[in-house]
Amino acid sequence: MDLIANLSLGFGVAFTPINMLYALIGCVLGTLIGVLPGIGPVATIAMLLPATYALPPVSALIMLAGIYYGAQYGGSTTAILVNLPGESSSVVTCIDGYQMARKGRAGPALASAGLGSFFAGSVGTLILAAFAPPLTELAFKFGPAEYFALMVLGLIGAVVLASGSLVKAVAMIILGLLLGLVGTDVNSGVARFSFDVPELTDGIGFVVLAMGIFGYGEIISNLSQPEHEREVFTSKVSGLMPTAEDLKRMAPAVLRGTVLGSMLGILPGGGALLAAFAAYAIEKKLGTKPGEIPFGQGNIRGVAAPESANNAGAQTSFIPLLTLGIPPNAVMALMVGAMTIHNIQPGPQVMTSNPELFWGLIASMWIGNAMLVILNLPLIGMWIKLLTVPYRYLFPAIVLFCAIGVYSTNNNTFDVWMVAIFGVIGYAFVKLGCEPAPLLLGFILGPMMEENLRRALLLSRGDWSVFVTRPLSGSLLAVAVLMLVIVLLPSVKSKRQEAFVEE
Amino acid sequence: MNIKSQKDFVSGVMFMVVGAAFAWGATKYSVGTGARMGPGYFPLMLGILLTILGAVVTFNGLVIERVGGDKIGKWAFKPLCYIIGANVIFGVCLGGLPSIGLKSLGLIVGIYVLTFVASMAEAGWKVKNTFILASILSVISYLAFIKLLKLQFPVWPVYFTA
Numbered sequence: 001m002d003l004i005a006n007l008s009l010g011f012g013v014a015f016t017p018i019n020m021l022y023a024l025i026g027c028v029l030g031t032l033i034g035v036l037p038g039i040g041p042v043a044t045i046a047m048l049l050p051a052t053y054a055l056p057p058v059s060a061l062i063m064l065a066g067i068y069y070g071a072q073y074g075g076s077t078t079a080i081l082v083n084l085p086g087e088s089s090s091v092v093t094c095i096d097g098y099q100m101a102r103k104g105r106a107g108p109a110l111a112s113a114g115l116g117s118f119f120a121g122s123v124g125t126l127i128l129a130a131f132a133p134p135l136t137e138l139a140f141k142f143g144p145a146e147y148f149a150l151m152v153l154g155l156i157g158a159v160v161l162a163s164g165s166l167v168k169a170v171a172m173i174i175l176g177l178l179l180g181l182v183g184t185d186v187n188s189g190v191a192r193f194s195f196d197v198p199e200l201t202d203g204i205g206f207v208v209l210a211m212g213i214f215g216y217g218e219i220i221s222n223l224s225q226p227e228h229e230r231e232v233f234t235s236k237v238s239g240l241m242p243t244a245e246d247l248k249r250m251a252p253a254v255l256r257g258t259v260l261g262s263m264l265g266i267l268p269g270g271g272a273l274l275a276a277f278a279a280y281a282i283e284k285k286l287g288t289k290p291g292e293i294p295f296g297q298g299n300i301r302g303v304a305a306p307e308s309a310n311n312a313g314a315q316t317s318f319i320p321l322l323t324l325g326i327p328p329n330a331v332m333a334l335m336v337g338a339m340t341i342h343n344i345q346p347g348p349q350v351m352t353s354n355p356e357l358f359w360g361l362i363a364s365m366w367i368g369n370a371m372l373v374i375l376n377l378p379l380i381g382m383w384i385k386l387l388t389v390p391y392r393y394l395f396p397a398i399v400l401f402c403a404i405g406v407y408s409t410n411n412n413t414f415d416v417w418m419v420a421i422f423g424v425i426g427y428a429f430v431k432l433g434c435e436p437a438p439l440l441l442g443f444i445l446g447p448m449m450e451e452n453l454r455r456a457l458l459l460s461r462g463d464w465s466v467f468v469t470r471p472l473s474g475s476l477l478a479v480a481v482l483m484l485v486i487v488l489l490p491s492v493k494s495k496r497q498e499a500f501v502e503e
Numbered sequence: 504m505n506i507k508s509q510k511d512f513v514s515g516v517m518f519m520v521v522g523a524a525f526a527w528g529a530t531k532y533s534v535g536t537g538a539r540m541g542p543g544y545f546p547l548m549l550g551i552l553l554t555i556l557g558a559v560v561t562f563n564g565l566v567i568e569r570v571g572g573d574k575i576g577k578w579a580f581k582p583l584c585y586i587i588g589a590n591v592i593f594g595v596c597l598g599g600l601p602s603i604g605l606k607s608l609g610l611i612v613g614i615y616v617l618t619f620v621a622s623m624a625e626a627g628w629k630v631k632n633t634f635i636l637a638s639i640l641s642v643i644s645y646l647a648f649i650k651l652l653k654l655q656f657p658v659w660p661v662y663f664t665a
Binding site for chain 2: 051054165167168170171174175177178181185187188190192193216219220221223224392393395396397399400402403404406407408411412413415416417419420423424427431432433434449450453454457458460461462463464
């Protein structure tokens with residue numbers, strides 16, 4: 001079978017010592033930033049992008065991917081022990097996880113999160129391996145019109161499924177698209193919006209934008225809020241193993257979370273965060289059996305389901321990136337950046353032109369998940385200690401690593417000025433309630449969208465109807481419109497706001 | 504007319520201004536036709552779209568009632584200045600500033616300066632702790648970035664090494 005042959009090729013690549021080492025580094029870093037509140041995978045990956053120049057592409061991607069799914073493991077530790085989401089996707093884990101910790105059952109809560117995540121991660125990886133080839137086949141049938149329609153769908157999907165104001169999110173996408181257009185136009189050679197600054201003719205640096213808005217913007221807004229008192233249940237973590245009763249209850253919840261997470265991860269705009277919310281909502285809807293602890297008071301299902309879902313979602317969100325070359329969320333947008341740094345054009349051709357990279361990355365995810373279980377369960381004590389480090393000592397370190405990351409991109413002070421400007425802009429976005437993630441997606445897709453739009457209209461001699469008359473592109477656009485309409489319906493609108501409000 | 508949501512109103516105006524600026528800028532490039540798009544076509548389209556969306560957001564800010572007026576709140580100027588400042592000064596330390604004749608001071612000096620400036624963003628900072636933190640960060644950065652990742656940074660001030 002092809003799948004087995006492909007996976008064995010992948011494992012052959014992933015099991016080399018160097019790639020194992022980078023998978024481990026990625027997982028450790030991911031857990032680290034997952035445990036620490038106030039720094040997320042987006043900022044970390046942006047920081048490390050320049051540092052991966054020197055690595056072989058496979059190792060670089062393996063490490064960066066490890067950071068993303070590693071953060072899903074780490075985030076649950078903080079959620080359970082401190083009642084703070086270490087990662088945004090662990091917000092719902094706080095609800096029941098922290099209650100379990102308060103009742104002295106932090107061990108089983110951590111174990112169910114870790115084991116559930118491992119199961120979900122393994123399944124997610126398999127789904128990725130199984131579904132990538134057929135989707136790639138499909139992608140080869142895509143012309144420029146289809147690509148343009150797909151990007152519209154991806155961008156619309158990203159904002160429909162995200163929280164917050166829809167119009168503002170769409171405006172942020174457009175702003176991102178416009179920023180992405182700054183620099184030399186590939187068709188005419190005209191330097192657009194560069195204000196005669198030579199550095200700007202290459203376009204705005206991706207690292208600079210991501211780091212300014214996600215890194216500095218967030219640090220500043222964290223500092224402007226008084227530090228929360230952290231109550232850490234460090235002494236009470238004893239007896240990691242869940243009881244037989246726990247296992248019986250969490251197993252179906254893990255399964256449901258995995259299925260849901262895998263499906264939502266593939267959708268544009270999906271990924272870990274949405275999957276966790278949806279999984280918790282479903283567990284709650286299913287209700288409790290007699291004798292079970294109610295939700296919100298320490299039900300193990302309320303930990304197992306969202307934690308499985310966010311990890312499954314993190315794995316399957318690689319599918320649109322690896323098969324179509326279209327990033328479904330901000331982290332995947334950064335992975336596009338990482339691939340371009342190494343001269344790999346993301347898209348369906350990656351699987352045929354770089355099979356070692358493609359299958360090696362997938363196989364490494366399974367290895368990474370196995371490493372994470374070990375990192376997060378037996379070694380939990382190490383991470384708990386980290387939680388006692390105050391933010392006062394953390395943020396100068398984060399600022400430093402950001403600054404080093406920015407400077408090392410081009411060894412150029414111009415980037416340092418730029419990141420300062422974007423830091424101010426990023427903080428302004430926080431103050432104005434504008435979510436920056438859609439902007440980053442737009443920024444990545446801007447040049448690609450323009451290119452495909454131009455090609456499509458050139459082929460159709462300026463006839464815009466080509467987007468609706470070609471069946472594939474027409475149906476993709478129809479889905480995008482349908483999504484917008486559904487979200488704007490008054491009944492769904494209020495539900496959507498409800499769903500994203502913390503309970 | 505009363506502003507119902509300060510956040511929406513201000514961000515809407517921001518979108519309108521930026522959108523209009525991009526659209527206006529785009530008209531200076533050749534726009535072309537649908538079949539043969541010039542470099543100005545796509546930005547002009549997006550600029551107009553952003554302006555319209557900005558108008559909608561502004562309108563929402565004026566019309567839709569919010570609890571507490573959805574105020575922007577005070578700007579945290581202190582952390583903003585110190586964090587951004589730390590980053591800029593670090594860049595100056597590494598790259599030097601030819602316009603005032605300053606040569607590169609290198610990574611280690613940069614780390615100490617950055618750590619102190621960044622720490623000042625928070626009220627309870629202490630000189631001793633910050634110094635220890637900066638020393639730890641210097642060692643880690645030297646090992647990780649210079650030795651392990653082999654980034655091409657000046658480590659010590661040019662004045663010493665030259």
